[in-house]
Amino acid sequence: MKELLVLDNVSCGYKSGFYINDINFSLSEGIFAGIVGPNGSGKTTLFRGISGDLSLHKGAVYFEGKDFSELSLREKAQKVAIVSQFTEVADITVEEYVLMGRMPYRKQFQFFDKKEDVEIAHHYMHLTNTYRLKDKSMAALSGGERQMASIASALTQNPRLLLLDEPTSHLDITHQVRFMNLIQRLNEELKLSVMMIVHDLSLAGEYCDYLVMMKNGRIFEKGNPVEVLTYENIEKVYETVVVVETNPVSGNPVVFPVSERRMKEFVEKTKP
Numbered sequence: 083m084k085e086l087l088v089l090d091n092v093s094c095g096y097k098s099g100f101y102i103n104d105i106n107f108s109l110s111e112g113i114f115a116g117i118v119g120p121n122g123s124g125k126t127t128l129f130r131g132i133s134g135d136l137s138l139h140k141g142a143v144y145f146e147g148k149d150f151s152e153l154s155l156r157e158k159a160q161k162v163a164i165v166s167q168f169t170e171v172a173d174i175t176v177e178e179y180v181l182m183g184r185m186p187y188r189k190q191f192q193f194f195d196k197k198e199d200v201e202i203a204h205h206y207m208h209l210t211n212t213y214r215l216k217d218k219s220m221a222a223l224s225g226g227e228r229q230m231a232s233i234a235s236a237l238t239q240n241p242r243l244l245l246l247d248e249p250t251s252h253l254d255i256t257h258q259v260r261f262m263n264l265i266q267r268l269n270e271e272l273k274l275s276v277m278m279i280v281h282d283l284s285l286a287g288e289y290c291d292y293l294v295m296m297k298n299g300r301i302f303e304k305g306n307p308v309e310v311l312t313y314e315n316i317e318k319v320y321e322t323v324v325v326v327e328t329n330p331v332s333g334n335p336v337v338f339p340v341s342e343r344r345m346k347e348f349v350e351k352t353k354p
């Protein structure tokens with residue numbers, strides 16, 4: 083399959099000290115990829131390096147074979163859309179906010195939204211169940227609703243790759259699963275490639291084709307969920323005891339935490 087995104091020995095970070103280093107992986111077109119790793123391991127920094135928000139200290143990011151840093155802002159926005167963890171919101175309506183996703187397609191001196199842009203925005207608002215909030219102010223939405231409006235806005239950009247920074251963090255389990263199913267459908271039906279930062283390892287295992295596991299600014303492991311989500315890898319990276327089982331329906335790995343007390347009892351019971 084064609085390679086969409088290639089990270090070649092990427093290093094980037096902040097003057098104050100934190101850097102991600104030696105990042106190498108490639109994503110094929112149509113992939114649903116996940117980034118996992120503990121708090122502070124560099125997942126968001128990696129996203130910022132890919133999008134060009136942070137300049138690279140070393141290495142390069144290639145998108146469809148071209149050096150991504152050499153594309154114009156407009157070209158970048160037509161290829162990659164990012165939904166970040168904390169969306170800053172102005173006091174504008176949900177519809178106005180979602181329509182902002184069409185900016186990269188506006189012609190110079192085009193001051194009004196074209197009918198086609200409004201249709202595209204409404205289509206994605208229906209898909210994300212945010213059309214009902216169309217006239218509400220972004221500032222008056224719940225965290226989960228705001229996240230869905232951000233997704234709608236990102237989709238109206240018609241990107242080739244959607245980068246999602248912890249999109250399920252504000253959602254209850256019903257909405258988490260609904261959201262992941264929606265992204266899975268978009269991935270399959272629109273051939274939209276997706277890379278998502280996911281904290282819930284079982285969700286990552288169930289939905290992603292490919293995982294990159296980060297630790298202290300480096301890739302600890304990459305591959306399919308079965309290769310990456312082993313209890314040995316998780317214990318080394320998260321310094322937490324877990325049990326990994328196989329989901330009987332999907333065959334994907336499911337990760338269970340084990341409390342300190344139960345672990346002690348288990349060790350006592352199984353002592354020879």
Ligand SMILES: Nc1ncnc2c1ncn2[C@@H]1O[C@H](COP(=O)(O)OP(=O)(O)OP(=O)(O)O)[C@@H](O)[C@H]1O
Pocket residue numbers: 096097098100119120121122123124125126127128
């Ligand atoms: N703007 C910044 N300036 C300086 N340091 C930063 C900045 N943003 C993040 N960092 C630091 O870089 C490190 C990695 O942060 P990053 O946000 O990439 O981690 P993460 O894996 O996404 O974490 P989380 O799971 O908590 O969101 C952290 O130690 C953080 O404090």
